[in-house]
Amino acid sequence: MEKKIGKYYWLWAFIFLATSLVAQEVQLTARSSRTSVGLDEPFRVTFSCNARGGDLIPPSFEHFIVVSGPYSSQQTQIINGSMSFSRELTYQLVAQEEGTFTIDPATLKIKGKEFQSNRLTIEVKTGVRKERSQSVPKSAGFEVDILSSKKAVYVGEPIVLLFSATLFEQVRDLNMLQAPNFENVLQQQLEFEQQSRRERIGGKIATVLDFDKRLIIPNKPGTLGGQELKITGTVQKPTGQRDFFNMPLMRWEQEVATAKIPAVKIKPLPTPQPSGFSGAVGELKLVREVSRTSVNGDESITLKLRIEGAGNFNTISVPELIPPQGFDLYDPKFNEKIRYSERGVRGFKEFEYLLVPQFKGQFILPQMEWTFFNTKKEAYETITLEETTLTVTGDALVEAEPNNDGTSPKIQRE
Template sequence: MKRSVLVLLALFQFMLIFCPARADVSVSMRLDREEATIADSISMVVSIAGARESDSPPVFKGMEDLDVTQGGTSSRFEVINGQVNSGIDYTFFLQPKKTGTFEIGPVEVTVDGKTYRSNTATLTVVKQPESSGTDRGPLFLTARLSSIKVYVEEQSIYTLKLYHQTRVSNISLDLPEIEHLTFRQLGKPIEYQSFYNGRSYDVVEVRYALIPSEEGICGIEPSRMKMTVAQPMRRSHRGFFDDPFFSFSTGRTMAVISEPLELNVLPLPGKGKPSDFSGLVGNFKINSKLEPNKIKAGESATLTVLVSGSGNVNRIPDLKWPEPDHIKIYADEPVLKVKEDAKGLSGSKTMKWALVPEKEGRYKISPLTLNFFDTKAHRYREIETSRLSFSVLPGEVKQIQASTDYSNGQKIEGHVKKAVKELGHDILPIHTSIKDLGKGSIVRPGGLVFWFVFIGPFFIYAVVFLGLKLGKKSDRSLATLTAKKAAKKFIRKCRQDGLSSSDLALSFRTYLNERFDLSLGSLTSEEAAEILKSEGADLDTARKIQSILKGLEDAVYTGKGQKACALGEGASQLVRQIEKEIR
């Protein structure tokens, strides 16, 4: 056992050392939360994928206002579908020195002499919540709105935090149901440690984007969170099973509610409202590009317009493009990507058009415009794409015509395929081949050949099958008849009065010869038993026969062979038994 464990460990070590790690090295960094109080300690994990070690510890940027303490290091090694993935995670704890918003990172890591950079993250540090003067106990729920005054369709972040000092599980949340107010969860709940009123708590934080659809004062009723709170079992003395590993604790269902809040929903101003306003509220930008900007007539260029920003991104309209002269436009299906993170809803919509100019020349693309209500500037804004243009060279057809004139010395560089254009419509001609004029096929349903083809193979099979079966049956019946005859003859012999031992032994030998089609001149008791066993007789029966024959042999070889023996009845019964067993 110990040896096998050692072998496994050695194998694992061997894999760690010699298995090629994934060639791509990448560095990423993540914080356990994006907002913390000044008293909190924020966990930061720097993950290096594709390497088992770095040349030096990670180097940070943007840490001037934070104290950094190293938490530990852990290695990862996994083999998935034959692909070896390894990595190392460095954990650090950040302690803010002051309030504010900090851009953390990028983190620089050197692996095999090459420096890799991670992403950056934003951390907002706020003051500690003012003490209410009352101790809120070991378990409570708080709710907060990022903004208490919003416009219709503008999002406000509703943050629920469960502070607990005891272990909780099976957490469920009942959100208030409010008309004209939509809750959209932003990411998964996060867990971290924080301080409240000078006490340390474990915190579960969950965020929702609240999107009002009507103006007015909107009361947000308390949210209710239910959970099972662990209560360790009290024992008179601490025993082996009191170890936390065995989790012998009872749970009590508890519910906590958050404080009620109020949201003031302002209407969108009527002043300056564009006539074609789509209802887009937030902060957006628009970008466009045209590729390539030099093509031949008949070829296509792709115009891409990207509208991105934060707010009600699902209201980004599909932009329409007026078809200019001599350009055919083919619109692609727009692609909407919505991102839900701690900051709220954001996303982008990508729209593409294929522009196919029919004539050569220089074409200008008129800008596309988009209206939205800017919640930061508190006014309507119109954004537009940049002015684009592209050049169209003469098409391939003209080139070919020109190039056919070899006197110009031009060369045909390539052949452009075009879609087949239908110039006329008509039916295809009649069939005139004489072989088409048949009067039917050789085989007709119901004809002799038809039935021969269908029934013939089955009939042949049936005949051969029955023939084989009958043949086997006749062989078997002949053998059965012979066996019956031999047994009858032997039993009749056994019934004779005054049957001597030598006669009985001779009769048995004759029975075996006839029964199994043998030609034995002499027969020992062992041989008889072997024959019977090989033919399928029961082992016990064979032994009994062997013992009777042994008795007969002893009588014959001790000079008592001519004397009448009493074994006939037993022998005849055994032969009947043999006949039953060997069928």
């Protein structure tokens, strides 16, 4: 009997405590680890609430970049028969610009009601701009430089950006907080094997790591670059303490470095542009392949019209085929193979046509011309494909006879 009473006692006690927890006023607060920070100095913003369930929606963090997070945690305590609950959502941020900014409230939606936290005011001061020099910074664990393969290019000509980090301490998890944001460009991250080398800077050996490459192809003239990017990394730092064996104790801290994309001049293509020019730029070829030039009446011809080489394949279009008379021309099959590398965009685009003869006789595959801008010669170049004679033989077809008005004859099959 006593066991049953004890069992019911704890059950009612739990129900009472849970009810009192639900009944308490919902509180949502925001706090920051620092209210005054440097431009590249990470800090934490934490939102805390005492309600179970519901959707906790963070603000947009305008003027800031989320370095890491959100990290969530929750805790339940029972002290002297009183139960309390709390949960937290933490973000690590870094400022995008100098000034004094307000972080808007977070919002908690629960049981059809909305609750908002307090606002936070953060002062962002001028940080020390880290320029590549022959002296080692006292506090920076790493620096980042962005190098451009060219200082001036034509529209459609490729540029490679190399991201290189100088590591003064043990650094891991290098990551760009935002990718380069260019308008009117093709941007492609290149696959490559990261390379490191040792250099002496200010009497100290540092590791230089090439950790990222981007291929950029501009579509409009102007100036590309000039913007700053933020790169985060986790740096190993001494704590100032030592262990039992008198070895220094270390900890991992997150740091943010700022690097500026060098300005590259994008030159417009020369004017006047040839009448047949459609925007292709690079070192290119126009190829027309015919599977055979002599067929029987019940056979077909495969014709491929292809642009190949290195160029702005993101905007290149294969020209339309001028078909020969005396053949049925079916809708083409499109083929392409594109590779991105430090040399630009290489590969081909082609249309594959099927030609079926209507008559026997000899027919002309007309001459074609195609114009592109050759970046190596810095001049327009026109490729001419000479006309090709196609011969159709056999008894399945009759010879073609032109109509009186000069139009193509209708199909005549025996």
